Structures are given as structure tokens and as C-alpha cells.
Amino acid sequence: MIVYIVRRLAATFIVMAVVALFVFSLLFLTPGDPAAVIAGDIATADDIKLIRAKLGLDEPFLVQFGGWVRRLLHGDLGTSIFTNLPVTKLIAQRVQPTVSLTLLTLVIAVLVAVPVGVIAAAKAGTRIDRCVMGISVLAFSVPVFVLAYLLISLFSIQLEWLPVQGYRPLSEGLWPWLSHLILPSIALGTVYMALIARITRAAMLDVLSQDYIRTANAKGLNPRAVLTRHALKNAGVPIITVIGIGVALLISGAIVTETVFAIPGIGRLTVDAILRRDYPIIQGVILLFSGIYVLVNLAVDLSYTLFDPRIRY
Amino acid sequence: MNTVVVQAARSVSPTWQRFYDALRRHPTAMVGAVVLIAMVVIAMLAPWLATSDPQALLPIQRLRQPSSEHWFGTDMLGRDVYSRVVFGARISLTVGVTVAALSIVLGLAIGLVTGFVRWLDAVVMRFMDGLMSIPSILLAIALMALTRASVGNVIIAITLAEVPRVVRLVRSLVLSLREQPYVDAAIATGTRLPLILLRHILPNTLAPLIVQGTYICASAMITEAILSFIGAGTPPNVPSWGNIMAEARSMFQLASYLIFFPGAFLSLTVLAVNMLGDGMRDALDPRLARRL
Numbered sequence: 267m268i269v270y271i272v273r274r275l276a277a278t279f280i281v282m283a284v285v286a287l288f289v290f291s292l293l294f295l296t297p298g299d300p301a302a303v304i305a306g307d308i309a310t311a312d313d314i315k316l317i318r319a320k321l322g323l324d325e326p327f328l329v330q331f332g333g334w335v336r337r338l339l340h341g342d343l344g345t346s347i348f349t350n351l352p353v354t355k356l357i358a359q360r361v362q363p364t365v366s367l368t369l370l371t372l373v374i375a376v377l378v379a380v381p382v383g384v385i386a387a388a389k390a391g392t393r394i395d396r397c398v399m400g401i402s403v404l405a406f407s408v409p410v411f412v413l414a415y416l417l418i419s420l421f422s423i424q425l426e427w428l429p430v431q432g433y434r435p436l437s438e439g440l441w442p443w444l445s446h447l448i449l450p451s452i453a454l455g456t457v458y459m460a461l462i463a464r465i466t467r468a469a470m471l472d473v474l475s476q477d478y479i480r481t482a483n484a485k486g487l488n489p490r491a492v493l494t495r496h497a498l499k500n501a502g503v504p505i506i507t508v509i510g511i512g513v514a515l516l517i518s519g520a521i522v523t524e525t526v527f528a529i530p531g532i533g534r535l536t537v538d539a540i541l542r543r544d545y546p547i548i549q550g551v552i553l554l555f556s557g558i559y560v561l562v563n564l565a566v567d568l569s570y571t572l573f574d575p576r577i578r579y
Numbered sequence: 580m581n582t583v584v585v586q587a588a589r590s591v592s593p594t595w596q597r598f599y600d601a602l603r604r605h606p607t608a609m610v611g612a613v614v615l616i617a618m619v620v621i622a623m624l625a626p627w628l629a630t631s632d633p634q635a636l637l638p639i640q641r642l643r644q645p646s647s648e649h650w651f652g653t654d655m656l657g658r659d660v661y662s663r664v665v666f667g668a669r670i671s672l673t674v675g676v677t678v679a680a681l682s683i684v685l686g687l688a689i690g691l692v693t694g695f696v697r698w699l700d701a702v703v704m705r706f707m708d709g710l711m712s713i714p715s716i717l718l719a720i721a722l723m724a725l726t727r728a729s730v731g732n733v734i735i736a737i738t739l740a741e742v743p744r745v746v747r748l749v750r751s752l753v754l755s756l757r758e759q760p761y762v763d764a765a766i767a768t769g770t771r772l773p774l775i776l777l778r779h780i781l782p783n784t785l786a787p788l789i790v791q792g793t794y795i796c797a798s799a800m801i802t803e804a805i806l807s808f809i810g811a812g813t814p815p816n817v818p819s820w821g822n823i824m825a826e827a828r829s830m831f832q833l834a835s836y837l838i839f840f841p842g843a844f845l846s847l848t849v850l851a852v853n854m855l856g857d858g859m860r861d862a863l864d865p866r867l868a869r870r871l
Contacts, residue, residue: 409846540811
């Protein structure tokens, strides 16, 4: 087990090194002069020179990369071109809204999608099942922001149940915090829910065709107990895997959702950085998000033993 | 005698015949195909379907609600939203189809070679793992932040994010195909590697790749819209569905139709492609059809 964990950690390290190398070398690989693109159309030659110096583009590649990695390992993600503030500080200021949004979405999505998938599998082929499958295809097809605007238009503007936009920190009370996050979470979580529900259904159908389920039913166990205790637990591995893989959807969806709902999180920071072509911020956000994504999936890998004791590392 | 020959010729490829039959029997796939064809026709006939120049500014008529004159209303610069949406179909379909085709071709080339050449496999796959751990929209954002906005660059950015996933799929197919007896037979008779790849491996990877291609097409259209929506996509003067919605961001409460018309067209197109993809997947693997 320990050998496996060490090996997986080493693999994770390699993956992150590739991510870092890639994100860094993009500055060199993109055709044209990135300094000129970042400076914009009205920049003077001096402006471009200044930006090139700031990004370190006037030094040889390896010197720059070495320095960048050394600073990175010390937790320094560089300085924003536009505000001159350290990227780590800019990101730290925005962590709370994004963590609130993504965690709440994750919890809601899993609590809704897994039972829905189980019910669809238990009633496979019926109208309920077809309904679930149909809605999930629809969910895959509507972009996050279109859904977000539909929700705002219905629940905030027409019915006036929930605030249109904005964010309140948890310190201002539970309801203000929650009420500003309900619609964003539903918008962000819909694709994620569709994905989890589909995989849950498929995994359950696999398990439900096994002999031991027939035995459990034959000996007259409570059907609900058969579904949850016998079937769902054994369908756990694919479900937990897709929950981990789907975190990528949450991360990229958060950028869009925060833009629509004016939530001052990391996504909003990224979009502002795109408009100003503030590459160090984008670099930092990609490293952070990819790191989280890789770690989540590492944790998922390690959790397999909890669901299936036959898996030994 | 002649008819027998003709019939034999017709049934050269029973797999594809069966595939076509299954697809025809699949009602949702047919609906998807019909909607998709309609969208392609709209895109091709855009100059004739549009009621005015999609770029024509008419500030005096800005933010008009949908009416008989402007079917989908006008935007904040007085441009006719219906005409812009009709022209937007061209951008979305171009991006979707081009990204799908490019990433399949690139992924196929890389995957075929890495699946057969052991020492290359480890290196390439580590690199692909790294690329895949960057959420695809973020990867595209990074590229778009460093290049000038253009439809071509959007296509490159989304393709780069999709290629590793295709490589993964091709590689897994190749790894199982290379264990097949007929591949051993080809090796034993001295067939050279390029010929084995082209003649014996490639044809057997095509069916799953076509299905994967439809899903890539669908997700590329959504990614393009998202990129444009957050300002990292097609240049603002291009009437793409994402751009029309991006411009409406600040005046949503005033003119929600600016979001809903392009949004509905985009969702409908993506839905059609997804339905077609599901139908093809079911046709190719009837055993899986009941499950996913």
C-alpha cells in the first residue's frame, strides 16, 4: 500500500511538472510576440520592452525556467503585470467565494445525482428512467451561462425569490451566504449531476445483474436495502471515479458561473486577467486548479480500497 | 448469376450496413440528424436568410424588443439579432466540425504510433497526462491570452485540449488490437509496421472514433461559446453565438432575448449532435445501448 502511494505521488509529481513546463513554455511556443499581444494595440515600443523584461522574456529560456521553478517551489507565483501585486496574494483574496461555490455545488450534485441514478437503474426501461436519461442529455447540451441566465430570469427577476447577483461571505450569516449561492450552484452543478447520474445508473445496472443481487432478492430482503447496501456499495468505484473526474467541470464552470453571478472569486479574477492579458495571473490559476484536480483524483484512486476490499495496492 | 455478384458486392461491409440500419431505427438519432442538417442549411444559406447585414449598425433602433421587423430584436448597437444569430451558425458549426476533425486526425496519428512503439509510449503518455490534468477550458484560456483573437486560434486552442483524450482512446484500442491473431499473422508474414498500422489497425479504430468525434464536436461548440462569453474567444466583430451573448452580459435585465435566442440555437445544435452521437454509439455497440 505504502509503495503504491509513493509511486502514485511520484507520478503526480511528474504530471504537475509537465503542467508547469507546459504553462511556462506557452510564452515561448506561441507564435508572434506575446509581449506585444499582452501590451495591446495602443502600446508603444517602450511598453512592450517593459513587459518583455517583466516576464523575463529577454533572458534565455533555461535561465528563466530555472528561476521560475525555484520561485514556484518557494510558493511565489510571480507578480501581476497590471496591478503589480503578487499573484498568490491576489488569488488568496478570492479563495473563499470560489471554495464556497464549488464545495456547495459538489455536495448538492452528489446528494441529488447519486439517488437519481440509483432510481433510474432500479426502474430501468420505464418512463422515469427515460425521463432521467433525456434530461441528462439536455443538461449536457445547454451551456452553463445560458442555464444561469434562465435561472436568474425565472427565480430572481420573475418570482423574486432569490438575489440576482453578488456574494455575501459566510460571516454575514448563513442565509445571506446561501441565498446568493443557490442559483449559481444549480447552474454550475447541472452538467456535473447529469454526468454522475448517468454513470451511477450504468454502474448500478452492471451490479444489479449479478447473482448475489438475485440471491438477496430471493431470500426476501427489503428491496431498498438490496439497492443501497448490496448494490450501491459495490457500484462505488465508477461513481467515485466520475465524481473526481467531474471536478474539472466544476473548476472550469466556476469561471463562467462567477462571471454571470458577479461572484468575486478566482474565476472572476481569471476573466479580468484575460481582458487585461495579465498572463502571470492566468498561469497561477492554471497551476492551482490543475494541482487541485490532480490531488482530488489521487485521493479518489486511494479511496478505492474503501469501496472494494479486493483492490489491494 | 449477375444478381448474385451484385448482391455479394453490396454486402462487402456488413458492419457498416448494420450500423446504418441500427441508426435508422434509432428515432432520437434521426431527430438529431434532421435538426443538425437544418442548422447546416441555415449556416450555408445565411446571406439569403438574414434580413439585414449582421454588422450593420443602426444606433437609433438599439435594444428593440423582438417584433415583426426585427424577429429577435436588436442589440445595443442596433444590429439585427436574427441576422447575427443566422450568421453565428456558421462560426459554431465551423469550430465544432473542424476541432472534431483535427483532433481525431492528430490523436489518431499520435495514438497509432505510441500504441506500437513502446519507448515512445511512456514519454508521450506522461506528456498527455499532464495536458489532460489542465481542465480544457483553462488550457484554451491560456493559449488565447497569448495570441490574438481569431476563429483559427480558437480552433487551435480547443483542439490542443481535446487531442490528449483522443490519443488515450486510440492507444487503448491499439493496445487491444495488437494482441489479435491477425496482427500476429501480419507480423509473421513480414508486413512492415506502417502497413500493419494502416491496413490492419486503423480501420478497426474508426467506428469508435467517429462516435468520439461527435462528442468532441458538441463540446467544442460549447467551449467556443464559453470562451467568447468570457472574452477569450472569437474577436468581438465576429457574430458568433458566444459573442452575441457576451455583449448582452451587462444588459441582461433589460434585454434577456439577447441571451435566449443565440442560447437556444446553440443548445439545440449541441443537443442534435449529442443525440446523433448517442444513436451512433448504440448502433455500434448494441450491448452497451441499454445501459448508458
